Amino acid sequence: xNFKIILITVITVIFSANVxxxxxxxxxxxxxxxxxxxxxxxxxxxxxxxxxxxxxESSDGKTFEAKGKLNGYKFSIEFDTTGNVIxxxxxxxxxxxxxxxxxxxxxxxxxxxxxxxIKKTQIQWIACDNTLHELISYGHSKKPxxxxxxxxxxxxxxxxxxxxxxxxxxxxxxxxxxxxxxxxTDNLDF
Amino acid sequence: MRLTIFFFLIxxxxxxxxxxxxxxxxxxxxxxxxxxxxxxxxxxxxxxxREVFFEKTDGSDVEFNYNHKLTDISALxxxxxxxxxxxxxxxxxxxxxNNLSHQIIQQFSVVQNLNASRVGHRLSADQTFKSDxxxxxxxxxxxxxxxxxGNKIDPNEFYIKAGTEYLMKLSDNITSSEIRAVxxxxxEIEDSNKIEIGLDYRISNFLNKxxxxxxxxxxxxxxKI
Numbered sequence: 281x282n283f284k285i286i287l288i289t290v291i292t293v294i295f296s297a298n299v300x301x302x303x304x305x306x307x308x309x310x311x312x313x314x315x316x317x318x319x320x321x322x323x324x325x326x327x328x329x330x331x332x333x334x335x336x337e338s339s340d341g342k343t344f345e346a347k348g349k350l351n352g353y354k355f356s357i358e359f360d361t362t363g364n365v366i367x368x369x370x371x372x373x374x375x376x377x378x379x380x381x382x383x384x385x386x387x388x389x390x391x392x393x394x395x396x397x398i399k400k401t402q403i404q405w406i407a408c409d410n411t412l413h414e415l416i417s418y419g420h421s422k423k424p425x426x427x428x429x430x431x432x433x434x435x436x437x438x439x440x441x442x443x444x445x446x447x448x449x450x451x452x453x454x455x456x457x458x459x460x461x462x463x464x465t466d467n468l469d470f
Numbered sequence: 471m472r473l474t475i476f477f478f479l480i481x482x483x484x485x486x487x488x489x490x491x492x493x494x495x496x497x498x499x500x501x502x503x504x505x506x507x508x509x510x511x512x513x514x515x516x517x518x519x520r521e522v523f524f525e526k527t528d529g530s531d532v533e534f535n536y537n538h539k540l541t542d543i544s545a546l547x548x549x550x551x552x553x554x555x556x557x558x559x560x561x562x563x564x565x566x567x568n569n570l571s572h573q574i575i576q577q578f579s580v581v582q583n584l585n586a587s588r589v590g591h592r593l594s595a596d597q598t599f600k601s602d603x604x605x606x607x608x609x610x611x612x613x614x615x616x617x618x619x620g621n622k623i624d625p626n627e628f629y630i631k632a633g634t635e636y637l638m639k640l641s642d643n644i645t646s647s648e649i650r651a652v653x654x655x656x657x658e659i660e661d662s663n664k665i666e667i668g669l670d671y672r673i674s675n676f677l678n679k680x681x682x683x684x685x686x687x688x689x690x691x692x693x694k695i
Contacts, residue, residue: 307627309620334620434552440510441552462553463623464662466692467631468590468613469548469556469579470502470514 306338316344319363323409324348327416328355355416356402367406368416369430374401384452385429392457396435399443404428428455491681496522496539498670498686504548505695514558516544520686540566546575554581562596571600586621589614590633598641605641615656629656631666637674648674652688662694 311333313321324331324346331348343366344359354371374382389396405415407425414421427450435444443460500518507513520539526532546560555578562573577594590613598605613633617623635650654668670688675681 307624308622309624309627443553463588464504464692464694465554465556465579465581465588465590466502466504466514466694467656467664467666467690468581468588468615469558469577469592470504470516470546470692 306336308334308336311335311344316346317359317361317363320344320346320357320359320365321363323359323363323365323412324357326413350416357412357416365409365412367404368412369402369404370416370419371400371402374398374431377401381429381450381452385431385448388448388452388454389433389435389446392454393433393435393437393444394439396433398431398433400432402430404430404447426450432460491528491683493526493683493685494522495524495685496520496537496687498688500688500690502690502692503695504693507547510550512548512550514544514546514548514560516542516546516562518542518544540564544573544575546577554583555579564598569600571598573598587614587616603642605639607637607639609635609637611635611650623656623658625658625660627658629658630654631656631668646675647677648672649676654688654690664692666690666692 313331313333315335316333328346328348328350331346334345334347336343336345342361344361344363346357346359348355348357356369356371358366358368360366405412405425405427407415407421407423411421411423411425414423415425429448429450429452431446431448433444433446434441443462445456445458445460446454447456448454498518498520500516502514502516504512504514519541522537522539523534524532525535542562542564544560544562546558548556548558550556558575558577558579560575560577562575564571564573573596575594575596577592579590579592582589582591590611592609592611592613594607594609594611596607598607611633612635613631615623615629615631618628618630620627623629631652631654633652637648637650639646639648650670650672652668652670654666656664656666658664667687667689670686672684672686673681
């Protein structure tokens with residue numbers, strides 16, 4: 281009897297919570313290559329032999345993302361719905377970066393955070409398609425392009441430790457800091 | 471998934487070492503409702519039932535034998551040191567038949583974010599006060615969670631969760647142990663509201679001649695206010 285009452289109560293609350301819950305719409309899912317824009321697929325095939333494709337839908341619109349590996353580095357290339365490249369990102373190790381840039385980034389971060397630990401570093405390139413191909417293949421190009429650094433940090437600010445995503449320009453000046461909202465961990469903790 | 475199969479194979483092998491086994495099967499419904507408090511604290515309320523439907527001892531037939539085995543009601547205060555590290559202290563009341571026992575719980579948990587999955591580690595200890603006897607339990611749980619599609623779990627999306635837990639109990643100078651393995655299908659209704667359903671296999675007294683095996687249909691609901 282106890283079990284029945286609890287089960288009915290739980291089901292009722294689960295569904296009422298779902299109806300009343302106002303959540304920000306965001307959905308990321310794996311797609312097949314044939315479902316990505318043709319222009320994006322052609323771009324990827326010039327540099328990569330194998331890629332995983334994803335689509336992300338949110339209230340801001342829909343984007344496509346290809347994730348692949350080249351020369352031992354992980355790459356992530358984001359496209360709009362027509363297949364135009366938005367940006368390309370290459371995951372690198374912070375300690376392997378140019379020491380002057382590392383110093384500048386560290387200086388900028390210490391102005392914002394009491395302490396921090398860099399968890400992930402990505403080089404972000406924004407450029408035309410041909411330049412991006414050169415950057416992806418060789419890591420440099422003589423043509424004009426925008427280079428930023430995207431960092432994921434575990435950092436302490438106002439005595440609270442949180443995760444942040446930080447965007448800096450090529451000189452290490454901070455352009456944007458956003459807090460990463462972590463998903464609840466109750467189902468792994470209890 | 472391979473990890474789950476591996477854990478199941480190990481505990482099945484252990485259960486087969488014994489000459490005689492006692493097996494029970496039933497449902498394990500659990501609700502976990504957490505309430506956010508100031509200063510990175512939260513109050514976690516858990517109600518867990520154990521409903522046995524079938525029992526079998528080696529050499530006998532499976533018998534339908536409904537038995538409300540126990541009710542656990544717990545309240546824990548959890549402090550998040552970082553978004554993925556937390557300490558919790560709490561109290562659990564266990565009603566088993568006409569017996570009531572009281573437990574004090576301490577736990578530390580860490581969640582690791584991998585590229586497309588999360589791994590949870592939980593170290594926990596509890597002390598049970600029942601009549602004049604105090605029992606001590608130490609446990610470690612390893613959990614793995616992965617979306618069925620894409621790299622992250624979004625609202626209205628299914629995911630899988632698998633895990634294993636090792637328990638050691640010390641009571642009246644007698645030591646016993648238990649191994650648990652779960653394989654669950656989860657559904658995230660929204661970030662703070664998810665349900666999980668699947669199999670939970672437990673084996674205890676596996677070093678003795680008669681081991682206890684239990685197969686549960688594990689149903690969990692996690693809700694955050």
